[in-house]
Amino acid sequence: MKDVITGKATKLDLRNFRSIPIRTFWISAIAFFICFFSWFGIVPFMPQVEKDLGLSPSQKWNAIILAVSGTVFARLLIGKLCDKYGPRLCYTWLLMLGAIPTILCGLVQTPLQFQLCRLFMGFIGASFVITQVHTSLMFASNVVGTANxxxxxxxxxxxGANRLGMPLIAAGLVAFGVAETEVWRYAMVVAGLVCFSMGFVYYFFTQDTPEGNFSDLKKSGKRIPVKKDQNGFLTAIKDYRVWILFVVYGVCFGIELTVYGTMDSYLQNTFNLERVTAGNIILAFALMNLFARTLGGYFGDKSGEKGGLRGRVFFLTLILIAEGVILSLFSMAGSLIIAIVLLTAFSLAVQMAEGATFAVVPFINKKAIGSISGIVGAGGNVGAFFAALFLKIKSVAAEEAAIAANEGRSSEIIEAARASASSAAISDAFLWIGFSILAAGLVSLAIRFSQEDEKEAALELSHQNA
Known part of the structure; x- marks a missing residue:
């Protein structure tokens, strides 16, 4: 097997740092990590934030919803910008501009200011789209799903790593004399400065394609090694397959985002866990990203080798169905041990579904990879928005009813009733969300490819294996 075909890497040799695709892979993954670390960095400090800013339950849920809403618009826009200007410049600007609301989050004084910062911090969630575009430009089709x-x-x-990382940053700041009541503010400033610094790294140490940057290739008169279409975005939004994948990504990545934001309190309310214990369980959930999403992309690629593009779709359907079934069972778990086992299985399935989705995306329309990645990526946050809104409606209504029913009793009784009501409401919501994932899995079977697409993919694969 040749290592490179027209500059693209045909294997994921992570130790080959001299390779432009591999170096880009590492830098884009690290940049993505920093963006998500900063985006969710405030989560471990939310109890202190609620106290300091006087957030009501509704304002707290609004901040969760706003944090994923801003990403929708950013992802829709960033994909088209990547097609036009290249991922290198787009990532550089996203990192530097995204650092601003992250830093400002540490300076807020009112609930409104906090909610606005959470909205604009959500823009750095568009880093996912740029990462997928950049790796799609760097790796050949036989390994692009695995690389993505x-x-x-x-x-x-x-x-999820911020559950461990942010408290460590906070501990370091306290050691330098920062008051514990103010440490969450300084920690967010630190996260923002790291994000800003990464923008310089991306600008100076990556390039758009193995052959060079878009701008340099144009100036030298060389052909940009990417199929382009002036109406790529319009073509993408007219393709029904893009919108199926939009929904599919909504019920995998969108639900994972919702779990990150709500599972701590659910485990505490349902199984009477301490906050630290619940946080460690969620950290374990996040750590599965080390391999679970890769497995989804890997099996997507292998299914493509055996069954063509249709094979990739079929694997995606199977893993979505597994995800929906497991979440439905988790919603009914009455034992902590069973709940942890099911949550682990759900983590594996949901992250594999995400990887399998972007093992299909690069083959929908190679003239508009950025636009399609942006639309599908936005679907993840639309899914998170509706899931969080659904959970908010059910949880807030149940909590308010429980508080009203126990009016006049001790604060301990009221809190216990509120926690129980919230647990039951979220459990019921998870069951319905599980059903929606099953439905999306069945709908994904409607994704079709033409005979020409299948032949082109088979020909490309045969060349790569030659």
């Missing part, structure tokens, strides 16, 4: 899934999985790890 691995870079995304390792970057996605930042969304």
């Amino acid at each position: 899934a691995t870079s995304a999985g390792w970057g996605n790890l930042g969304g």
Whole structure:
């Protein structure tokens, strides 16, 4: 097997740092990790934030929803910008501009200011799209699913690693004399400065394609090794397959985001766990990104080798169905041990589904990889938005009813009733969300490819294996 065909890497040799695709893979994964670390960095400090800013339950849920809403618009836009200007410049600007609301989050004084910062911090979630575009430009089709899934999985790890990383940063700041009541503010400033610094790294140590940057190739008169289409975005939004994948990514990545934001309190309320214990369980959930998403991309590629493009779709359907079944069973778990086993299985399935989704995306329309990646990526946050909204409606209504029913009793009784009501409401919501994942899995079977697409993919694969 040749290592490179027209500059693209045909294997994921992570130790070959001299290779432009491999170096880009590492830098994009690290940048993605930093973005997600900063995006969800405030989560471990939320009890202190609620106290300091006087957030009501509704304001707290609004901040969760806003944090994933801003990403929708950013992902839709960033894909088209990547097609036009290249991923290198797009990532550089995203890292530097995204650092601003992250730093400002540490300076807020009111609930409104906090909610606005969470909205704009969500823009750095568009880093996922740029990562997928960049790895798609760097790796050949026989390994692109694995490369996309691995870079995304390792970057996605930042969304859970902050459960450990942010408290460590906070401990270091306290050691330098920062008051514990103010440490969450300084920690967010630190996260923002790291994000900003990574922008310089991306600008100076990556390039758009194995052959060079878009701008340099144009100036030298060389052909950009990417199929382009002036109406790529319009073509993408007219393709029904893009919108099926939009929904599919909504019920895998969108649900994973929702779990990150709500599972701590659910485990505490349902199984009477301490906050630290619940946080460690969620950290373990996040750590599965080290390999689970890669498995989804890997099996997607292998299914493509055996069954063509249709094989990739069929594997995606199977793993989505598994995800929906497991979440439905988790919602009914009455034992902590069973719940942990099912949560682990769900983590494996949901992250594999994400990897399998982007093992299909690069083959929908090679003239608009950025636009399609942006639309599908935005689907993840739309899914998170509706899932969080659904959970908010059910949870807030149940909590308010429990508080009203126990009016006049001791604060301990009221808190116990509120926690029990919230647990039951979220459990019921998880069951319905599980059913929606099953439905999306069945709908994914409607994704079709033309005979020409299948022949082109088979020909490309045969060349890579020659």
